[in-house]
Each structure stands twice: as structure tokens, then as C-alpha cells.
Amino acid sequence: MSDPLSIAAGFTLVMLVLMILGVPVAIALATAGIAGLYLIGGEMLALGQLYSVSYSITANYAFAVLPTFLFMGNLAMASGMATELYTAADRWLGHLRGGLYLATISGATGFAAISGSPLVNATVFTRLSLPEMLRLGYSRSLSGACIASAGTLAALIPPSIGMVVYGILTEQSIGKLMIAGIVPGIITALGYCIMVWAMVRFNPKLAPADRPKASRAERWGALGNTWSILLLFLFIMTGIYGGYFSPSAAGAAGAFGALVIIALRRRLTMSMLGMTLMRSAETTAMLFIIVIGGMIYSRMLVLSGFVTGVVDFTEALQLSPTMLLIILGMIYVVLGCFMEGLSLQLVTIPFVYPIIVAAGIDPIFFGILVIIIIEIGAITPPVGLNLFATVGASEGMLRIEDIVRGILPFVLLNVAILITFIMFPDIVMWIPNNMRY
Amino acid sequence: QDYPETNIRFGHSVSQTSTSSLADDWAAKEIAKRSDGKVTFQMFWAGAAGSPAELFDLISTGALDAGALTPSWYAANLPFFAPLSSAPFSYPNSSAAIQIGNALLADIPALKEEADENKLHVMRFAQFNEYHMLCTQPLRTIEDFKGRKIRSQGDYFPIVLNTLGATPVTVLPGEFYESMQRGTIDCIILPYDFLVSNRLYEVAKYASEITFGPIVAHMSVMNLDKWNSLDPSVQKLITDVQKEAEAFDEEVTSAANDKSLATLKENGVEVLPFPEQDKLEEMMPDMLDVWSKMMADKGMGDEASSVVAKWKELR
Amino acid sequence: MLRKLYVGINRVTLFIGGLAILAITLLGGADIIVTLIFQRPIAGVFEATQTLMVVAVFLGLGMVHLNRSYISVDIAYDAMPRFGQRLSDTLTLLLMLCFFTALAWRGWGNAMQSWRVGEYTSGIVQFPVYPAKIALAAGCTLAAVSCVVDLVAGARFRKPAVIREE
Ligand code: NA
Ligand code: NA
Numbered sequence: 010m011s012d013p014l015s016i017a018a019g020f021t022l023v024m025l026v027l028m029i030l031g032v033p034v035a036i037a038l039a040t041a042g043i044a045g046l047y048l049i050g051g052e053m054l055a056l057g058q059l060y061s062v063s064y065s066i067t068a069n070y071a072f073a074v075l076p077t078f079l080f081m082g083n084l085a086m087a088s089g090m091a092t093e094l095y096t097a098a099d100r101w102l103g104h105l106r107g108g109l110y111l112a113t114i115s116g117a118t119g120f121a122a123i124s125g126s127p128l129v130n131a132t133v134f135t136r137l138s139l140p141e142m143l144r145l146g147y148s149r150s151l152s153g154a155c156i157a158s159a160g161t162l163a164a165l166i167p168p169s170i171g172m173v174v175y176g177i178l179t180e181q182s183i184g185k186l187m188i189a190g191i192v193p194g195i196i197t198a199l200g201y202c203i204m205v206w207a208m209v210r211f212n213p214k215l216a217p218a219d220r221p222k223a224s225r226a227e228r229w230g231a232l233g234n235t236w237s238i239l240l241l242f243l244f245i246m247t248g249i250y251g252g253y254f255s256p257s258a259a260g261a262a263g264a265f266g267a268l269v270i271i272a273l274r275r276r277l278t279m280s281m282l283g284m285t286l287m288r289s290a291e292t293t294a295m296l297f298i299i300v301i302g303g304m305i306y307s308r309m310l311v312l313s314g315f316v317t318g319v320v321d322f323t324e325a326l327q328l329s330p331t332m333l334l335i336i337l338g339m340i341y342v343v344l345g346c347f348m349e350g351l352s353l354q355l356v357t358i359p360f361v362y363p364i365i366v367a368a369g370i371d372p373i374f375f376g377i378l379v380i381i382i383i384e385i386g387a388i389t390p391p392v393g394l395n396l397f398a399t400v401g402a403s404e405g406m407l408r409i410e411d412i413v414r415g416i417l418p419f420v421l422l423n424v425a426i427l428i429t430f431i432m433f434p435d436i437v438m439w440i441p442n443n444m445r446y
Numbered sequence: 447q448d449y450p451e452t453n454i455r456f457g458h459s460v461s462q463t464s465t466s467s468l469a470d471d472w473a474a475k476e477i478a479k480r481s482d483g484k485v486t487f488q489m490f491w492a493g494a495a496g497s498p499a500e501l502f503d504l505i506s507t508g509a510l511d512a513g514a515l516t517p518s519w520y521a522a523n524l525p526f527f528a529p530l531s532s533a534p535f536s537y538p539n540s541s542a543a544i545q546i547g548n549a550l551l552a553d554i555p556a557l558k559e560e561a562d563e564n565k566l567h568v569m570r571f572a573q574f575n576e577y578h579m580l581c582t583q584p585l586r587t588i589e590d591f592k593g594r595k596i597r598s599q600g601d602y603f604p605i606v607l608n609t610l611g612a613t614p615v616t617v618l619p620g621e622f623y624e625s626m627q628r629g630t631i632d633c634i635i636l637p638y639d640f641l642v643s644n645r646l647y648e649v650a651k652y653a654s655e656i657t658f659g660p661i662v663a664h665m666s667v668m669n670l671d672k673w674n675s676l677d678p679s680v681q682k683l684i685t686d687v688q689k690e691a692e693a694f695d696e697e698v699t700s701a702a703n704d705k706s707l708a709t710l711k712e713n714g715v716e717v718l719p720f721p722e723q724d725k726l727e728e729m730m731p732d733m734l735d736v737w738s739k740m741m742a743d744k745g746m747g748d749e750a751s752s753v754v755a756k757w758k759e760l761r
Numbered sequence: 762m763l764r765k766l767y768v769g770i771n772r773v774t775l776f777i778g779g780l781a782i783l784a785i786t787l788l789g790g791a792d793i794i795v796t797l798i799f800q801r802p803i804a805g806v807f808e809a810t811q812t813l814m815v816v817a818v819f820l821g822l823g824m825v826h827l828n829r830s831y832i833s834v835d836i837a838y839d840a841m842p843r844f845g846q847r848l849s850d851t852l853t854l855l856l857m858l859c860f861f862t863a864l865a866w867r868g869w870g871n872a873m874q875s876w877r878v879g880e881y882t883s884g885i886v887q888f889p890v891y892p893a894k895i896a897l898a899a900g901c902t903l904a905a906v907s908c909v910v911d912l913v914a915g916a917r918f919r920k921p922a923v924i925r926e927e
Contacts, residue, residue, distance in 0.1 A: 029834060053507055056863055057508070064897055073785055073814055076814070253797060254630075255624065261785055266790075283779070286780065286783055290775050294778065294822045294825045312495055616802075
């Protein structure tokens with residue numbers, strides 16, 4: 010077996026089998042990649058690519074946003090900023106039936122504006138709202154699904170690590186991508202709210218009876234307490250859009266801003282700093298090892314010639330742009346069930362991108378679709394990073410099965426939104442196409 | 447002639463449509479054609495087989511068969527080749543840069559030794575258009591450089607910019623556009639064709655005829671073991687086509703310069719003359735002497751002087 | 762006792778990784794402030810950040826391994842009989858050992874080469890490359906050693922929890 014298709018297909022199978030056997034995703038990807046490269050070009054190619062990918066991916070200024078955004082999110086959580094945001098949402102929405110679902114979604118939407126990682130978002134809100142929801146008798150499966158899904162908004166609403174990766178892979182303007190993500194992000198958040206509200210209305214068992222409404226003073230007081238997170242958000246946005254720092258420096262700037270705000274509020278302690286740093290470093294290592302595995306696997310697909318083959322094949326089909334997007338969307342959603350989002354992007358974008366460009370599809374628009382698809386992938390079993398993160402952070406309160414039972418409506422809603430955007434691209438592109446500087 | 451079947455994986459750091467890729471693309475196709483498809487260059491563009499930071503290691507260790515290396519990016523490993531692709535004000539024009547590269551490689555043993563040590567066979571030097579400049583504000587005189595934030599790269603541009611009183615700023619290539627748009631930098635130094643391919647004319651409207659000279663874009667190299675393993679007939683075919691590719695390269699590179707200049711003007715960019723060019727060049731230290739001094743500090747001064755002597759004689 | 766030392770080393774390297782993230786943050790912040798005031802960025806922040814990135818990523822690896830923070834699919838694994846799980850654990854550890862050993866081996870070779878030729882990043886300041894390359898090699902060595910320790914001790918790879926945090 011030395012033709013590109015057999016190598017690529019064979020080792021994709023190997024990767025899936027390893028993953029199903031329980032081998033960590035990163036190692037399964039890397040093993041398939043290295044073994045495939047060995048078959049393609051021998052030991053030198055395999056080991057050479059292994060080292061060279063690992064070093065160049067990490068010694069990379071553009072990727073410094075990842076650890077720094079993680080650090081910022083951890084700081085926001087440890088210092089109580091995230092709690093303040095959640096409390097405000099709760100005071101304003103908590104009295105509605107199922108109000109904590111809405112509070113969680115809106116809180117996560119707000120937090121998404123300063124967090125670039127769905128993983129961080131899901132963790133933060135699992136810690137913040139899950140105990141309260143379960144205590145009050147909210148549905149275990151809907152609560153978990155709600156947190157995991159709302160967390161994905163962090164990828165769509167800027168800043169976004171997923172967009173940075175897409176921007177790097179395709180050399181597209183990251184700023185423009187981020188602007189383009191705002192409206193789809195808000196639409197998705199609203200969609201989640203309406204859907205959950207309707208579900209609770211038709212099935213009252215999903216949420217406890219109404220709670221008394223918070224007083225006017227309580228509501229405005231809680232809103233006032235969110236000033237620090239709003240300030241942080243404004244700082245990052247002004248910084249990026251005002252030219253004070255580049256998008257790739259936004260992570261460091263955000264974490265720095267968070268440090269300053271927390272210090273000014275006299276909440277910065279050495280133990281908090283040490284803990285958040287170590288937690289960020291561990292997550293950084295965990296995420297990068299997946300990225301490295303994904304890149305090695307991707308190089309295998311490229312060097313086998315498989316990628317060129319797929320590009321030629323798809324080009325030969327001569328599909329209309331809409332058909333192309335629908336077919337690609339279907340392929341992606343299926344792949345997203347099995348693959349982690351960042352790796353999925355790293356593996357596919359290098360060869361899907363030329364097809365997209367050749368078909369005359371706007372790369373920014375496609376980037377937004379990719380981010381939405383990756384969000385869907387993050388909440389679909391068996392490999393759904395946000396499902397894992399939510400279960401992991403719940404420390405035993407939730408099992409995977411619980412969330413999986415509640416997740417389907419959220420997946421379907423996202424698919425519906427995706428199809429709507431494909432049919433009406435202007436919803437996404439109106440702002441980025443008309444923005445003035 | 448009947449050639450043995452040969453496949454060569456070639457990694458390129460830039461896209462297939464970039465000016466400096468055109469001749470590599472042409473050579474690959476021409477070699478396939480002349481060998482009836484027996485000798486194929488499998489081209490991986492835009493870092494698909496390895497990012498620019500990786501290519502040297504990949505080719506030198508044989509992980510990739512061949513590729514386009516810009517030697518100054520690997521200056522520690524290729525100190526003798528490095529100035530070819532980085533020293534400004536060192537060539538009279540783009541074609542001369544190629545002739546100088548070829549002559550140095552042929553006549554100065556240090557270059558050949560350096561290539562051998564790193565397991566590289568140099569197939570061809572590629573052309574690069576002269577560096578000009580694009581700014582968000584008009585730049586007419588040397589005085590106008592004072593305090594400007596200008597994108598800098600490599601070992602020599604920091605010297606150039608500091609001499610002129612400007613501020614060198616590091617910017618990722620993916621962020622050129624936004625950096626100019628948002629004022630993180632005021633000017634960028636690139637050939638006209640790169641100003642166009644990055645669409646920078648959308649965000650900056652003042653180009654300058656000021657020139658920092660051309661450089662060598664890259665050298666197309668093959669792993670030495672791979673090269674030695676090739677059938678002599680294949681080696682000859684590659685050498686012949688690469689020689690012809692030099693002429694092709696000269697033609698397309700100069701055409702790209704003219705076309706891009708026109709594109710800039712069509713898009714409302716004002717191309718300002720720079721009457722103080724001679725004065726500017728007088729202010730600059732001779733970059734070859736700068737290099738020679740750096741090499742002397744590393745204990746390679748003698749060979750470096752012979753490179754400089756030959757280079758100065760040729761330019 | 763040995764176990765304590767082993768956990769201790771991994772905690773220390775994780776802490777260094779954390780400090781690298783703090784350094785990236787502080788350098789980035791200082792750069793923005795200095796640029797704002799003096800209209801001139803701090804030279805070398807770009808290059809330093811790249812080195813610190815490698816430190817942050819690879820020195821955290823040991824703890825990821827110790828805590829089993831890797832992401833994996835557990836549905837089939839959880840349904841396996843004990844014997845199957847043991848096999849899966851051993852397979853995982855062996856593959857990981859190969860991965861980290863290969864990377865560490867190449868890593869040390871490259872780090873030494875980088876040191877020998879005095880490799881630096883060319884730019885506004887010349888920044889040595891070898892510290893980053895040593896960080897990569899050291900982190901992978903530690904992870905490889907962890908795999909050997911686990912294999913020798915017959916340790917299970919997996920604990921019940923899928924992911925501990927984040
Ligand atoms: Na976000
Ligand atoms: Na999934």
C-alpha cells in the first residue's frame with residue numbers, strides 16, 4: 010500500500026481505532042502521522058517532521074495568545090470577576106422559569122467577549138452555575154448541555170483562539186474574522202435562550218417553579234459589580250481596534266490587564282497567582298500536545314499526496330458554491346464527531362482552503378462557518394472537548410451520559426443556524442463588508 | 447532520452463503565485479515535460495510540507511528532498527550564504543545578485559564547503575525585486591525618517607533604520623495589513639510586488655522610489671545525498687533546466703515589478719521620488735563590511751574577507 | 762520517597778512553565794505601555810516570547826502526564842473488561858514512550874547543534890535559540906521517564922475521571 014489514498018485512509022483508520030481503544034487523542038494522531046510518514050518517506054522524514062513540527066508550532070509568537078488567554082480566563086475566575094458577571098445575569102433573569110439557564114447562557118456570552126477558549130468558558134460556568142442549578146432542582150442533563158453549548162460561544166465571539174488559528178493557516182485578516190463573528194455569536198446566543206425558554210415552557214419538569222424577582226436595587230447593584238470585566242473587555246477591544254497592540258499580542262495584553270485590575274482591587278494574592286499560572290501551564294501543555302499531534306497527522310495527509318488528490322477531485326466535481334459548502338459542512342460535522350476542533354481545523358484547512366478560494370467563496374465567511382462547525386464538533390459525542398471539560402470540571406456531579414442526553418437540541422439548533430448562514434451569507438458578512446476604519 | 451523514474455519532494459515557503467515561486471514552478475513542469483513525466487518535482491507550496499522556520503532542518507536532514515531556502519533565515523547554519531539574501535545596498539540590480547551568487551559559489555571554497563557540510567546542493571539562486579517603501583504619510587527626505595515606526599527584519603535593516611533615526615518594529619507577515627491600518631507601523635519596506643500581494647495599497651497611499659537595493663530571494667536546493675543518488679542523466683536534466691530557469695526568472699521578476707507599480711498607481715498610491723538617494727547611501731556603512739566584521743567576531747574573518755573582496759569586484 | 766521526588770520535579774517544572782506564561786504576560790504588557798509612552802516598542806519582546814512559549818508548553822508536560830490530563834475517548838474503554846483496560850493502558854504508555862523518546866532524542870541533538878553553531882534569531886536583537894531547544898528536549902525527557910516509571914510500576918494509565926480540570 011503506497012498510493013496516497015491507501016496510506017491516508019489506512020492511517021486514519023489506525024488513528025480512529027487507537028482513539029476508540031482509549032489512547033489519548035494527541036498520541037493517536039501523532040502515532041498515525043508518524044507511521045504514515047515513515048511509510049511515505051522512511052525514518053528521516055518521519056522523525057524530521059516530528060521534531061520540526063513540535064518545535065516550530067511552539068516557538069511561535071502568533072500562538073502566544075493561547076496560554077495568555079487561558080491565564081486571563083483563570084484569573085477572571087479565581088478573582089471572582091466571573092462570579093460577578095454570573096450574579097448580575099442571575100439577578101436580572103433568575104426569576105423567570107428556567108431563569109438560571111438563561112443566566113448561564115447570557116453570562117457565558119458576556120464572558121466569551123474576553124475569553125478565546127470554549128474550554129475555559131465551559132469550565133468557568135460549570136464551576137459557577139452548575140452547583141446552584143442542581144441545588145435548585147434544574148435538570149441535570151439540560152444544565153450540563155446548556156453549559157457545554159454556551160461555552161462554545163467563546164470561539165465565535167471575539168477574541169477567539171479558533172479564529173487566530175484559522176487566520177494563521179489561511180493568512181486571512183484575524184481582525185476581520187473577529188468582527189464577522191460578533192453577529193453570528195449573538196444570533197446563536199439568542200437562539201439558545203429562545204430554545205431553552207420554549208423547552209422549559211413545554212416541559213416544566215426541566216426547571217423548578219419561579220423564584221421571587223430580585224429588587225431593583227439588587228439588580229442594578231449586581232450590574233454595577235461587573236465593571237471590572239467590562240473594563241477588561243473594553244481594554245482588549247480598544248487595544249486591538251485602536252492599533253495599540255496587534256491581535257497576536259491581545260492575549261498577553263488581556264492577561265496583563267486582568268492582573269492590573271485584580272491588583273487594583275487588592276484581590277491579587279501570591280497563592281492565587283501561583284495556582285492560576287500552574288493551571289494555565291498544564292492546560293497549555295495539554296492543548297499543544299493535541300495541536301502537535303494534529304499537525305503531524307496533517308503533514309502525513311499532505312505529503313502522501315492525498316490532499317492534492319482531494320483538491321483535484323472536488324474541483325473536478327464543479328459544484329456550485331452553495332452545494333460545495335453544504336457538502337463540506339456535512340463532511341465536517343461528521344468529522345467533528347470524531348475529532349477535536351483545533352486538530353480538525355489544522356488537518357483540513359490547508360487543503361479545503363484552496364478549494365474554497367477556487368470556488369470564489371469569501372475566506373472570511375468560510376472561516377465563520379468553520380468556527381460554527383467546530384463548535385458543533387465540541388459538543389458532539391464521542392469526541393467533544395466541551396463535553397469532557399464540563400464533565401471534568403463538575404468533579405463528579407455530571408457523567409458524560411447526562412450531558413449527551415441533553416445535547417441534541419443544541420446540536421440541531423447549531424446545524425439550523427449553519428444552514429441559514431450558508432443560504433443567506435449577508436447575515437454574517439454585512440458588517441465586515443461595510444466596516445469603515 | 448529515457449530517464450529512470452524519480453520523484454523529488456520540494457518544499458516552498460511561499461505560495462505558488464508569489465513572484466519568487468514562478469521559476470521554481472516553471473522548472474518543475476519543464477523537467478516533467480522533458481522527461482516524459484519520469485522525473486517529477488512534487489511541489490508543496492506555502493509551507494504545506496514545512497513552515498519557513500522548519501525547511502532548513504528538513505532538507506538538510508533529508509526529511510524533504512529539496513526546497514527553497516532563504517539562507518539569512520538560517521544565518522547561524524549558513525553564515526556564508528546569509529548576506530546574499532539579506533544585505534541591502536549590496537547589488538546594482540536584481541539580475542546582478544544572481545550572477546554574484548553564482549560567482550561566489552563557484553570561486554570561494556567557503557561557500558561550497560558550507561553547502562556540503564549542511565548536506566545541500568545548490569540548484570539555483572532566485573531573484574527578488576528591489577526594496578522600496580510604502581508609508582501611511584508622505585516620505586520625501588531623509589529627515590522624514592525621524593521617529594517613523596518601520597517594519598524591520600533580519601540583521602541589517604535595524605542598522606539601516608537606526609542610522610536614519612527611525613524605529614524598527616517587528617511585525618508578523620500575517621499582520622502587515624492591520625499593523626499599517628491601525629498605525630502600529632507607519633511604513634513598510636518591500637518590493638512593489640509584495641506591497642501588492644499583501645494588498646497594502648488599501649491602507650497606505652504613499653510609496654517611495656527610495657531603494658534599498660535587491661537581494662537574492664532564496665536558493666533552490668536539494669539534499670546532497672538525494673542529489674548524489676540521482677542518475678547522472680537526471681542530474682544533467684535538472685542542471686540544464688535550472689540554468690534556463692534563471693532567464694525565465696529574470697523575465698517574470700522584472701515584469702512583476704512593472705505590473706505591480708502600475709497596480710499601485712491604479713489604486714491611488716502616489717509614488718514619490720526620493721532625491722536624497724545618494725546622500726542616503728553615503729550615510730550607510732557598507733553592509734558587506736558589517737557582515738565581514740560579524741564573521742571576524744566568530745573567527746571566520748579570513749574567508750569572509752575573500753568573499754567581500756570578490757563581491758565588491760563584481761558589483 | 763522516590764515517588765515524592767518524581768512528583769516534586771514535575772511540580773517544579775510546571776511552575777517554571779507557569780512563570781514563562783507570567784513572563785510573556787508582563788513583557789507583553791510592558792511593551793504596550795512603553796510603545797504608548799515612547800512611541801517605540803521594547804526590542805526583543807517578540808524573540809523572548811517565542812522562547813518562553815517553548816518553556817511554557819514543554820515544561821508542563823510532566824504534570825499533564827502525572828495528572829492524566831490528556832484528552833481521550835473513554836466510552837469503549839469504560840466498557841472493556843479489566844484485562845482489556847490493562848492492555849489499552851500498556852499500549853498507551855508504550856506509544857507515548859516512543860513519541861516522547863523520539864522527540865527527546867531529536868530534541869537533544871538539535872539543542873546541542875544549536876548551541877554549537879551559536880544559533881540565534883535574526884532581528885532587532887539577536888536572541889539565542891538553544892534555551893528553547895533545551896526546554897523542549899528536557900520536557901520530553903521528563904515525560905518519557907514518567908512513561909518508563911509507569912510501565913515498570915505496572916501502573917494503570919487511566920483513572921476514572923476523564924479530565925480533571927479545564
Ligand atoms: Na471569545
Ligand atoms: Na465531537
